[in-house]
Amino acid sequence: MLSGAAQGTTWHVSVWSNSTIDTNDLQEKIEAEFQRIDKMMSNYRPDSVIEQFNRNQNHLAIEVGEEIVNLVNIARQVSQATDGCYDLTVRPLFDLWGFSKDVFNAPSETDIQNVIKKIGLNYLVSPTQTTLLKKTARIKC
Structure with missing residues (x-):
């Protein structure tokens, strides 16, 4: 069994095969993929692509890559299928409640x-296959 830590949790992979598998190589490839995803989409890394987008305060299209734009488009489909119950842009609510900093705070109903x-998601636009644009600076993914 292979295992490791990634995205604030742990992962485990069991491998069954009739042929010989280089488990060290497989472990390295799995860890490299998690690191790639983390560098692109982690909300806990200030240097991730999505956090750089989140910090952007202007209304210009930002290069985020085709993979993130595709995921945003899938999120739109899920949002539509759930009548808006799923919304990729709820991060400001997490921040309001203090979940992002582990300092929990019950905000007022007005806030x-x-x-x-x-x-x-209506405030998040994909002008190209590799860019996202905020219609309002407060949008965060």
């Missing part, structure tokens, strides 16, 4: 409603 008015 919650003010944030809800400023989130939503």
Whole structure:
């Protein structure tokens, strides 16, 4: 069994095969893939692509890569299929409640409603296959 840590949790892979597998090589490839994904989409790494996008305060299209744009498009489909129950842009609500900093805070109903008015996938646009654009600076993924 192969295992490791990634994205704040652990992973385990069991391999069954009739041929010989270089488990050290497989372990390295799995870890490299997790590191690639983490560098692209981690909300806990200030240098990740998505966090650089989140910090952007202007209304210009930002290069994020085709993989992230594809995931945003899938998120749109899931949001539509769930009548909006899934929303990729709820990060400002997480921040309001303090989940991002592990300092939990029950905000007022007014604060919650003010944030809800400023989130939503309708504020996130994919002008090209590799860029995202914010219609409002507060949008975060």
